[in-house]
Amino acid sequence: MKKYFLIITLFFLTGFTALAQDGENDDRGGKLQERMREYIQKRLNLTKNEAQRFSPVFLRYIVELRRTHRENISDKPMLQLKVAELRVRFRNEFKQIVDEQRANKIYEYQREFEIKIIDELQNRRIENKPLRRNRSLIE
Numbered sequence: 441m442k443k444y445f446l447i448i449t450l451f452f453l454t455g456f457t458a459l460a461q462d463g464e465n466d467d468r469g470g471k472l473q474e475r476m477r478e479y480i481q482k483r484l485n486l487t488k489n490e491a492q493r494f495s496p497v498f499l500r501y502i503v504e505l506r507r508t509h510r511e512n513i514s515d516k517p518m519l520q521l522k523v524a525e526l527r528v529r530f531r532n533e534f535k536q537i538v539d540e541q542r543a544n545k546i547y548e549y550q551r552e553f554e555i556k557i558i559d560e561l562q563n564r565r566i567e568n569k570p571l572r573r574n575r576s577l578i579e
Contacts, residue, residue, distance in 0.1 A: 473502045476553045483549045484542050493537045498546075501530045 477498050481491050508526055512519035527547060534543035 472557070473499060476502070476550065479553045480546055480549045483552075484538065484545065486538065490537055494534070497530070497533050497537065501526070501533075504530075 477495060480498065481494060486494055504526055505523065508522045509519065512522055531543050531546075534546055537543075
């Protein structure tokens with residue numbers, strides 16, 4: 441009886457741990473999103489005050505973008521529409537922090553960063569180098 445109780449307890453504990461990690465990742469964003477935020481801030485030449493105001497808005501944008509992708513992954517036209525609506529909404533928020541030109545550039549710099557990451561990962565696969573967590577993807 442003790443064996444069954446132990447097995448059931450371990451089963452539930454691993455399930456709760458997996459759920460906690462998934463929710464934590466959505467709220468925080470992760471290292472890659474932090475690097476993207478830093479890359480965009482650098483490309484936009486944000487002042488310290490602008491960067492402090494920009495960070496939470498940008499991380500919220502990334503979280504909502506990921507949620508939109510997850511919810512509409514099976515319907516591509518609806519996904520494109522929702523992403524466009526999300527970008528327009530957040531562009532207005534970005535315009536409150538930076539001027540209109542730089543607010544429009546955020547999405548270009550986001551795409552540049554994504555392309556650099558994809559290229560880096562493809563190069564590592566071609567060279568058969570193991571992916572290292574400690575090494576910065578963009579140097």
